[in-house]
Amino acid sequence: xxxxHDMGGMHGFGAVDRRLDEALFPEAWQGRVCALAGYAMGAxxxxxxxxxxxxxxxxxxxxxxxxxxxxxxxxxxxxxxERLDGDTLPERPETGSVTREVDRAPxxxxxxxxxxxxxxxxxxxxxxxxxxxxxxVIAEVHPACVYPDTNAAGRGESPEYLxxxxxxxxxxxxxxxxxxxxxxxxLFEPYLEALE
Amino acid sequence: xxxxxxxxxxxxIRTEAIETLLVKKGLVQSAAVDALVxxxxxxxxxxxxxxxxxxxxxxxxxxxxxxEDGMPAIRELGxxxxxxxxxxxxxVKENTDAVHNLVVCTLCSCYPWAVLGLPPAWYKSPAYRxxxxxxxxxxxxxxxxxxxxxxxxxxxxxxAEVRYMVLPQRPQGTDELGVEELTALVSxxxxxxxxxx
Numbered sequence: 001x002x003x004x005h006d007m008g009g010m011h012g013f014g015a016v017d018r019r020l021d022e023a024l025f026p027e028a029w030q031g032r033v034c035a036l037a038g039y040a041m042g043a044x045x046x047x048x049x050x051x052x053x054x055x056x057x058x059x060x061x062x063x064x065x066x067x068x069x070x071x072x073x074x075x076x077x078x079x080x081x082e083r084l085d086g087d088t089l090p091e092r093p094e095t096g097s098v099t100r101e102v103d104r105a106p107x108x109x110x111x112x113x114x115x116x117x118x119x120x121x122x123x124x125x126x127x128x129x130x131x132x133x134x135x136x137v138i139a140e141v142h143p144a145c146v147y148p149d150t151n152a153a154g155r156g157e158s159p160e161y162l163x164x165x166x167x168x169x170x171x172x173x174x175x176x177x178x179x180x181x182x183x184x185x186x187l188f189e190p191y192l193e194a195l196e
Numbered sequence: 197x198x199x200x201x202x203x204x205x206x207x208x209i210r211t212e213a214i215e216t217l218l219v220k221k222g223l224v225q226s227a228a229v230d231a232l233v234x235x236x237x238x239x240x241x242x243x244x245x246x247x248x249x250x251x252x253x254x255x256x257x258x259x260x261x262x263x264e265d266g267m268p269a270i271r272e273l274g275x276x277x278x279x280x281x282x283x284x285x286x287x288v289k290e291n292t293d294a295v296h297n298l299v300v301c302t303l304c305s306c307y308p309w310a311v312l313g314l315p316p317a318w319y320k321s322p323a324y325r326x327x328x329x330x331x332x333x334x335x336x337x338x339x340x341x342x343x344x345x346x347x348x349x350x351x352x353x354x355x356a357e358v359r360y361m362v363l364p365q366r367p368q369g370t371d372e373l374g375v376e377e378l379t380a381l382v383s384x385x386x387x388x389x390x391x392x393x
Binding site for chain 1: 207208210211214215217218221222223224225228229232233236237282283284285287302303304305313314316317318320321322323324325326327329330331332333334335338339345346347348349350351352353354355356357358385390
C-alpha cells in the first residue's frame with residue numbers, strides 16, 4: 001500500500017541524530033513489546049508479513065508519533081482484536097524459515113536488465129514506491145522465498161524467487177541524483193519484467 | 197478485556213493489557229518474555245559483528261567464506277542461532293578504496309539482528325530511512341564521513357528477507373593487533389556503513 005511507511009526519498013524529516021536514545025530500550029515497556037511480538041508471531045498470531053502490514057495500516061499520524069516499538073504495540077493490538085476474538089486459537093507455524101524449494105528455475109540471471117512493475121496494490125508489498133516502473137540490473141539471485149504480497153493477506157505462501165536489483169541513482173532521482181551511487185533493492189520475481 | 201487499537205492509554209498500560217491477553221490465550225508466558233528481554237539487553241549485541249569483522253581482517257579464508265555466504269560463516273564462530281529464523285540470507289558487503297557500502301531499510305527497519313543485535317534509534321528514524329537512498333553522500337558527510345567523489349557508493353535497501361552487514365576496511369597501523377584487540381576497534385555504526393573504524 002502507498003503508506004507513510006514507504007519512506008525512501010521523502011523530504012522534510014531533517015538531520016539524522018545518532019546521539020538520541022542510545023539505550024536499547026529507553027522505556028521498559030518497549031523491551032516487553034519486542035519480546036511479546038516475537039513470541040506471539042512464533043505462536044502463530046500472525047506471520048511476519050501480516051505483522052508488517054498491520055503496522056502499515058496504522059493511521060499515518062500514529063505511525064509517526066508512536067515510535068518504533070509503539071508501532072509494534074499498535075500492530076499487536078490490531079492483530080489480537082482481529083484474530084483472538086473467538087475461542088479459536090491460531091495454529092503454530094511449522095517453520096520459521098522463509099526460503100522454499102520450488103520446481104522451476106529463476107526467470108532472471110545476474111546481469112539481466114529488468115524493469116519493475118508500476119503497480120500500487122492496496123495490500124502489503126515490498127517494492128518501495130521510489131523504485132516502481134524503474135530500470136535496473138539483476139545483481140544477485142537468491143533462493144525462492146515466501147511471497148509477502150500474498151502471505152500478508154492470508155492468501156498462501158506462493159513462493160517466488162528473490163533478486164537483488166541495482167538501480168543507478170539517476171534512474172531513481174533524476175537530475176537531483178548524487179553521482180557514482182547505486183541503490184540495491186531486494187525484489188520478488190513478480191515485480192520484475194524483462195527488458196530487451 | 198477490551199483491546200482498543202486506537203487506545204489513548206499510556207503505552208505501559210496498553211503493553212500490560214496486551215500481555216495479559218496473550219498469556220490468557222496461551223500464546224506467550226510472562227517468564228519467557230522476561231528472559232528474552234534480558235537476553236536482548238545482555239547477549240545479543242553488535243559485539244558479535246565486531247568479532248566477525250576482526251576474524252575477516254585476520255583470516256583471508258574466513259573472509260572469503262563470509263563474503264560468499266554470511267550465515268554459514270558466522271555459524272563457524274557460534275553465532276547465527278534461531279534468533280533470526282525468518283531471514284533468508286546474511287549478505288556481507290566489503291568496503292574497499294573504491295567502494296563504500298551503506299545499509300538501510302526504507303520500508304520498515306530490517307536489520308541484521310544475528311550479528312548486530314537490535315537496531316539503534318537513528319537507524320529506525322524517518323530521517324535516515326528517507327534520505328539514505330536519495331542522498332547518501334550528503335547524509336554521510338553530515339555524520340562526519342566525507343567520501344571522495346571517486347568512491348562509488350552502494351546503498352543496500354533491505355526490502356526483503358536478506359540482511360546486510362558492512363565489512364569495514366581495516367585501519368592503517370593495526371598489523372600487530374590480534375583478533376581481540378581488533379574486535380574492540382569495530383563500532384556498530386561502521387558495520388552499518390555510516391562511519392569508519
